[in-house]
Amino acid sequence: MNEKIILVTGGTGLVGCAIKKIIESDAKSDEQWIFVGSKDADLCNKQSTEALFRKYKPTHVIHLAAMVGGLFHNMNHNLDFLRNNMHINDNVLQTAHETNVVKVVSCLSTCIFPDKITYPIDETMIHNGPPHPSNYGYSYAKRLIDVANRGYFDQYGKIYTSVIPCNVFGPHDNYNPQTSHVIPGLIRKLYDLIKDGNTEDKEFKVLGTGKPLRQFIYSLDLAKLFVWVLREYNSPDPIILSVDETQEVSISQVAHSLARAFEFKGRIVYDSTAADGQYKKTASNAKLRAYLPDLKFTEFDEAIKESVDWYRNNYDTARN
Numbered sequence: 001m002n003e004k005i006i007l008v009t010g011g012t013g014l015v016g017c018a019i020k021k022i023i024e025s026d027a028k029s030d031e032q033w034i035f036v037g038s039k040d041a042d043l044c045n046k047q048s049t050e051a052l053f054r055k056y057k058p059t060h061v062i063h064l065a066a067m068v069g070g071l072f073h074n075m076n077h078n079l080d081f082l083r084n085n086m087h088i089n090d091n092v093l094q095t096a097h098e099t100n101v102v103k104v105v106s107c108l109s110t111c112i113f114p115d116k117i118t119y120p121i122d123e124t125m126i127h128n129g130p131p132h133p134s135n136y137g138y139s140y141a142k143r144l145i146d147v148a149n150r151g152y153f154d155q156y157g158k159i160y161t162s163v164i165p166c167n168v169f170g171p172h173d174n175y176n177p178q179t180s181h182v183i184p185g186l187i188r189k190l191y192d193l194i195k196d197g198n199t200e201d202k203e204f205k206v207l208g209t210g211k212p213l214r215q216f217i218y219s220l221d222l223a224k225l226f227v228w229v230l231r232e233y234n235s236p237d238p239i240i241l242s243v244d245e246t247q248e249v250s251i252s253q254v255a256h257s258l259a260r261a262f263e264f265k266g267r268i269v270y271d272s273t274a275a276d277g278q279y280k281k282t283a284s285n286a287k288l289r290a291y292l293p294d295l296k297f298t299e300f301d302e303a304i305k306e307s308v309d310w311y312r313n314n315y316d317t318a319r320n
């Protein structure tokens, strides 16, 4: 039996930690999983990337490593997001090709789709127009993964593919106020607000109007889907990994769910002078559902509660 050696780049991040957790109870005997972070190799650097591949000799790669950030971090660093992610992605894909890796699963995002588009978004629309101006650097770098995957298939017949998750949240997220996504950012804010007392006079301030709509997937649900894609999905074309369209929630619903999880006693207020970003980016998971019609996602409130409990229990070591 040929052993699969599966290298997970970005293995120390939100999604990587979730895959590691799923694999603890779902590893197959012919699979060896290796999770690496930026301490193991700087994937912006080709030599460092080559050394990593020489060390582990992967046959398969799940490529998660990326410069990742929330709306406000993206708006101020578009060039850094473009360049760092272009370098990381080209180094990983080309080194995988040069070392005969048979399959790579890379990670795009629903936030890279065109700004002006018809809803729901599907996999065929990635390149149909410019992305939202807030995150064009990240978006174009990610879109190029899909272009490269097509090239590796056309020129070499390689199954280098990609998945397109909606917004992800869960344990091991990035809670730094300057760089975090909306859910971990709000978890941190609420935690700090009530750590000296959960009283009725406290105001939980949410940036923006609270009206934008988003689909959020729990990192552990996404992790199971990543493992499925690695084992079963064999097309270079991307596949959206998202909750259903009916499971879309507003930022205001997110804030209320967090308030319930923290048993917050104060008031939620909205700072409508702050940017909202794209109003919605509803994605269709019809392609995924065609493969996995019985797939069930964790209830949003339950996943939020687990994420909040994890943060409370791991505050000292979390990425604050």
Ligand code: NDP
Pocket: 009, 010, 011, 012, 013, 014, 015, 016, 036, 037, 038, 039, 041, 042, 043, 044, 063, 064, 065, 066, 067, 068, 088, 107, 108, 109, 110, 164, 165, 166, 167, 168, 169, 172, 173, 174, 181
């Ligand atoms: P995190 O920010 O939690 O983790 C990023 C990972 O990338 C870390 O393991 C980090 O290593 C690694 N990394 C960053 N820069 C480098 C580098 N130069 N060299 C080597 N490793 C590096 O990200 P997520 O887990 O949230 O995201 C994983 C993937 O999912 C990304 O590709 C992202 O674009 C995509 N995605 C994320 C969404 C989300 O809502 N979070 C939504 C849709 C897609 P270390 O920590 O050791 O520094």
